[in-house]
Amino acid sequence: MKLFDPVKLAARNLTRRKLRSFLTSFAVFIGVALLTVMISLGLGVRKWMVDQITGQVEYTRITVTPKGSLGMGSSLLTSGSGSLSSDSQEEEIKIIDDETVKEIGDINHVTQVQPMLMMVAQKLRIEGQEQFLKTAIGAGFDIIENDAYNKKTLSGSLAGWYEKPDNILLTNRTLENYKLTVDDVIGKTVQLSFSKTLGGLQNFTQTKAEEFSYEFNLAGVIDVGSDQANFLIPVNAAAEIQALRLNMDNTDEYIKNAGYPFLYVNTDDLNNTPEVAQKISDLGYQATTVEDLIGMINRIFFVVQGVLAVFGLIALGIAALGIINTMVMAIYERTKEIGILKAIGATKSDIRKIFMAEAGMIGFFGGIFGTAGGFLFNFLANKGLNVYLTSQGEDPQNLFSFPLWLICGSIVFAVILGVLAGLYPAERAAKLDPIEALRHE
């Protein structure tokens, strides 16, 4: 018997009981749709997250943090405010100071070591503007032009901007607060006010704290995307301010005691990055590569997707039971027909093929419509999401990934599920005694 024959017979038999075939297929449809939506969403969100990371930083970048600390992202908020944090932390944590910067800079293949300081200003005042930010978050950070900090330059020339200690960069979001446009602010004076702290912890509500101000020259406007930062100043200027806030004599003393919350280390080649990261780790610091971050996201999503897929698989398991039930009933109804087929020369294997083709076909239709349904759902859900995102002023995103392998895989999987569910009923049909089957009414 050729492959086409059982398929043809199966198609006829399925159309004989249209509603039953439809309902059985519908269970497969739900299972497949659920599974494809889950997988597609998992793939899409993971891809989006990985894109966020790879779009922001260079691949060769290693983020160095003190061991045991959590800050390793590029967000300015991920670390503390830059106050003297060693007081509250455990003794064994190795602080990242200028010594460390030199030490890491001496490692083979390291091209650049960029320390970063986080800070909070009490006020941010722009020349001629009465409005001011009560608190402004910022960082001491030098390198901008090689995209070390995911910046889009909107205005001003940023080459070597950090060489002048009184230069400052503002983010476009900050400018919006002052109702200024990017074109007419370059060269204006920006005044940052800081308060001296008495203890190790900064207290924003403290009114008696002594305040001091610094004036900066606005050198450029940058777009930091979703980051919350308001300003960037050269790292040395930041260290000086921090030292002053804590009543320390000089910047060296501050760095020795508080350290940098993190360093960005660039290497000459992606292949050397793991080796460098290992060496930094051997020195007693936490070294996180982009690959580590992506690996971590992948591991998390592997688990999340697994859990989501289990729900789809449960639905498909129920669908498989439905197929088995339908096929067992069909065999009972068509017992006589099986006897006839055997009498005119069908072998056991022919009978098996006919019923497995029928079960496979139920799976196939469920798979086709399930995949289409999943695709449609994803399309509409993403549309809805983007309408929301656009209304919130965000860029539209594609959170559902629907690669070709998922489409083909879902359909093939549904067919295999159907055929597997058909195994037992088909075997039962094949084993029927032809004489008894013919006698069956």
Place this chain on the structure above:
Amino acid sequence: MIELKNITKSYLLGKNKILALDNLSLTIKEGDFLAIVGPSGSGKSTLLHLIGGLDRPISGTVFVEGVDIYSQKDKDLAFFRNQKVGFVFQTFNLLPTLTAWENVALPLTFSNVPPKQHKLKALQVLEKVGLGQRASHKPSELSGGESQRVAIGRALINNPQMILADEPTGNLDSKTGGEIMDLFQELNVKEKITIILVTHNQEDAKKARKTYRILDGKII
């Protein structure tokens, strides 16, 4: 030539063991037209099934053209049924989803005939059984006599050596039944097909060349 040697067959009906055939031996020449008559439960249908390779005897052998058919595997026995035997039943046993010609062509599905030839062959056979006009009708649209002609067409499609008919007129009125019997006669004479007929009907039996009576599993 069909040779049955010392065939014994019993089966269970509920808890009772029924002896259907009791050490039966029989020789049927090629091209013969045989009627087997006997009361219900005498074992005549069982005899037909055993000749046609649809059952297996408890003891004894069935030779068809010198081959011990029950020494073969199930798969080869199925092919024997497909190629050498045509069954005709009292209740026609057509597949309701298939048209007349598709029913006739169905055995070709299990043989080596290329699919492209199925329709043409089936139409030729339908012509032979006098049903050329009704080829595309479903069984539900056919009369009893027409249905039985389709069933005979299905039995003929692979040019079998024998037709085994189990009360083929049992569901037909006497006139139509007579026409079906005439068709069997014609096939026996013109095509030299061996026909073995199991029947209650004395009129039908008269159209055969020979009549065997069977009682309690034995030919008398």
